[in-house]
Amino acid sequence: MxxxxxxxxxxxxxxxxxxxxxxxxxxxxxxxxxxxxxxxxxxxxxxxxxxxxxxxxxxxxxxxxxxxxxxxxxxxxxxxxxxxxxxxxxxxxxxxxxxxxxxxxxxxxxxxxxxxxxxxxxxxxxxxxxxxxxxxxxQRIVDNMSLTAEERYGIFCKRYPTLIDYLPQKQIASYIGVTPEFFSRMRSSLIKKK
Amino acid sequence: MxxxxxxxxxxxxxxxxxxxxxxxxxxxxxxxxxxxxxxxxxxxxxxxxxxxxxxxxxxxxxxxxxxxxxxxxxxxxxxxxxxxxxxxxxxxxxxxxxxxxxxxxxxxxxxxxxxxxxxxxxxxxxxxxxxxxxxxxxQRIVDNMSLTAEERYGIFCKRYPTLIDYLPQKQIASYIGVTPEFFSRMRSSLIKKK
DNA sequence: CTCATTTCTTAACCTACATCATCTTTCCGG
DNA sequence: CCGGAAAGATGATGTAGGTTAAGAAATGAG
Missing domain, CATH: 2.60.120.10 (Jelly Rolls)
Known part of the structure; x- marks a missing residue:
């Protein structure tokens, strides 16, 4: 069906x-x-x-x-x-x-x-x-106004766990409202932090 | 009634x-x-x-x-x-x-x-x-992602003409997503332009 | 399998907007 | 109508994130 x-x-x-x-x-x-x-x-x-x-x-x-x-x-x-x-x-x-x-x-x-x-x-x-x-x-309006790109990414990861590895990075970048270049930098700095 | x-x-x-x-x-x-x-x-x-x-x-x-x-x-x-x-x-x-x-x-x-x-x-x-x-x-999400503060203010003015002179500036600033200081500066530069 | 296209990374530099501080103006509660 | 508080203006300086560019890696159409 x-x-x-x-x-x-x-x-x-x-x-x-x-x-x-x-x-x-x-x-x-x-x-x-x-x-x-x-x-x-x-x-x-x-x-x-x-x-x-x-x-x-x-x-x-x-x-x-x-x-x-x-x-x-x-x-x-x-x-x-x-x-x-x-x-x-x-x-x-x-x-x-x-x-x-x-x-x-x-x-x-x-x-x-x-x-x-x-x-x-x-x-x-x-x-x-x-x-x-x-x-x-x-909620997205509030998030966009009050959170940094990094925090918005964190929220995205929690809300759409299945999409993180599935979507091209540039699509996620566009969704959270940053350039692909900045998103890439952000991600590598997140990885270093751990 | x-x-x-x-x-x-x-x-x-x-x-x-x-x-x-x-x-x-x-x-x-x-x-x-x-x-x-x-x-x-x-x-x-x-x-x-x-x-x-x-x-x-x-x-x-x-x-x-x-x-x-x-x-x-x-x-x-x-x-x-x-x-x-x-x-x-x-x-x-x-x-x-x-x-x-x-x-x-x-x-x-x-x-x-x-x-x-x-x-x-x-x-x-x-x-x-x-x-x-x-x-x-x-629409507001799209505007926040793709427009400058000045353009967002322009849209606010068109959409809520009665509120412009009525609301304290800091409330409008907060709605369009900038600080009161920046909003004040933006407004005075808009006035000069005319 | 492969090559052309798309995606990702990294780096140097740039800008819109934030922050902090100080002063002036407006407003409204008594 | 007055005094204190809130709102607004303005200058100096800081920063998150953008832009441009160029090379490396991944990917999917044939």
């Missing part, structure tokens, strides 16, 4: 009977994304959320100097979308790219709205999902 | 009939907060959301060096709470303080949950509210 991971995930927050599960699944679509392929480009309107079941996506913006800033990683079990664009249906600023060959499940905005009407319980699920995401983002 | 502002606000997102409005209002409680009074201290469990109808609140954290970091302002028409603590019902890190004598409306976590059961439509309302907040927070 390709949708099992997602169904289990949802069942942590709302109970679904068989009929509701079927309705839900009828709105889903599997997707395969090749390494380095984009599922969303800045300037486009985001029409889907993606739930990753294998591999990893990253969401990033590009600033006026051409520098990339990673807003989020979506490894197994995570949702990703350009929330601004998805909600407003206006062109967004997020690029979403596969870091390796990745499999996922697509829920289109249209189907998500149908779902809200057919099974209102899903309002609850996505409210909770959004709340959790909001909390994480607020 | 003291709850009018809030009811109008909600009516932009969901339609309420008279009975639903009454149920909602039965869960609300007005509150008065004196200047410099705290409605929430870090370390406490956040049990309420506050909707401001007059005056202004600020939510901020204090880092290990004793420096304050403003996460949000809540002027007229805005909600404020420590979302982490409110959701998890664990001790939070946010302080909420009145910048002047302030009036608001309290919705307790308990009543909010009752409301979800009595009028499920409110799941929708708070989902939308949370989504909007998430989008704003994500």
């Amino acid at each position: 390709p949708f099992d991971l997602l169904i289990n995930n949802i069942s942590k927050y709302i109970h679904l009977d068989e009929a509701e599960r079927d309705i839900f699944m009828s709105h889903l679509k599997p997707i395969q994304i090749k390494r380095k392929q984009f599922t969303l480009n800045e300037g486009e309107i985001c029409r889907n959320s993606v739930f990753v079941t294998n591999g990893c996506l990253r969401g990033f913006t590009v600033d006026k100097n051409g520098i990339e800033h990673v807003l989020s990683f979506a490894p197994l079990g995570w949702w990703i979308a350009d929330m601004y664009s998805l909600i407003s249906q206006k062109p967004g600023i997020l690029n979403i790219e596969a870091l390796e060959d990745t499999e996922g499940i697509i829920l289109s905005k249209t189907n998500q709205e149908k779902l809200y009407h057919e099974v209102p319980k899903f309002e609850r699920f996505f409210r909770i999902l959004t709340e959790n995401s909001l909390v994480a983002n607020q | 003291p709850f009018d502002l809030l009811i109008n606000n909600i009516s932009k997102y969901i339609h309420l009939d008279e009975a639903e409005r009454d149920i909602f209002m039965s869960h609300l409680k007005p509150i008065q907060i004196k200047r410099k009074q705290f409605t929430l201290n870090e370390g406490e469990i956040c049990r309420n959301s506050v909707f401001v109808t007059n005056g202004c609140l600020r939510g901020f954290t204090v880092d290990k060096n004793g420096i304050e970091h403003v996460l949000s302002f809540a002027p007229l028409g805005w909600w404020i709470a420590d979302m982490y603590s409110l959701i998890s019902q664990k001790p939070g890190i946010l302080n909420i303080e009145a910048l002047e004598d302030t009036e608001g409306i309290i919705l307790s976590k308990t009543n909010q949950e009752k409301l979800y059961h009595e009028v499920p439509k409110f799941e929708r309302f708070f989902r939308i509210l949370t989504e909007n907040s998430l989008v704003a927070n994500q």
Whole structure:
């Protein structure tokens, strides 16, 4: 069952009977994304959320100097979308790219709205999902304002232990908000300390 | 009617009939907060959301060096709470303080949950509210990573024109993530440029 | 397996912003 | 409307992290 991971995930927050599960699944679509392929480009309107079941996506913006800033990683079990664009249906600023060959499940905005009407319980699920995401983002703002790069790296390591050795350093550097060069220096000075 | 502002606000997102409005209002409680009074201290469990109808609140954290970091302002028409603590019902890190004598409306976590059961439509309302907040927070993360202090100030001015002359400079400085000294210098250099 | 591309490292130098200190101005509580 | 506290201005100096550059190591497409 390709949708099992997602169904289990949802069942942590709302109970679904068989009929509701079927309705839900009828709105889903599997997707395969090749390494380095984009599922969303800045300037486009985001029409889907993606739930990753294998591999990893990253969401990033590009600033006026051409520098990339990673807003989020979506490894197994995570949702990703350009929330601004998805909600407003206006062109967004997020690029979403596969870091390796990745499999996922697509829920289109249209189907998500149908779902809200057919099974209102899903309002609850996505409210909770959004709340959790909001909390994480607020914490990240606080961290970025009050901690050094080294401390932010420490937090990243605790929060995403599986990603540390998996991701290219430059991606982690971009996520915590420093240059790859500085990140490299920081890491080697951390190793010396021990 | 003291709850009018809030009811109008909600009516932009969901339609309420008279009975639903009454149920909602039965869960609300007005509150008065004196200047410099705290409605929430870090370390406490956040049990309420506050909707401001007059005056202004600020939510901020204090880092290990004793420096304050403003996460949000809540002027007229805005909600404020420590979302982490409110959701998890664990001790939070946010302080909420009145910048002047302030009036608001309290919705307790308990009543909010009752409301979800009595009028499920409110799941929708708070989902939308949370989504909007998430989008704003994500944008702030991107801005903090990719823009200079001066550019962030420009964005603040556009987004919160009413707050610019109203708030003490040090509060704005804290929100955009610089020291009051640097903010002061930045402002005077901006004035010279014109 | 291999070579071209991407990623990582290291070093010298640079800058946006912080810190500390002192003075002036504004504000608000009695 | 006054006095003390808080907020703001400004100068000198410090630093976390950026930039540029150039070589070394890893990696993945064919």
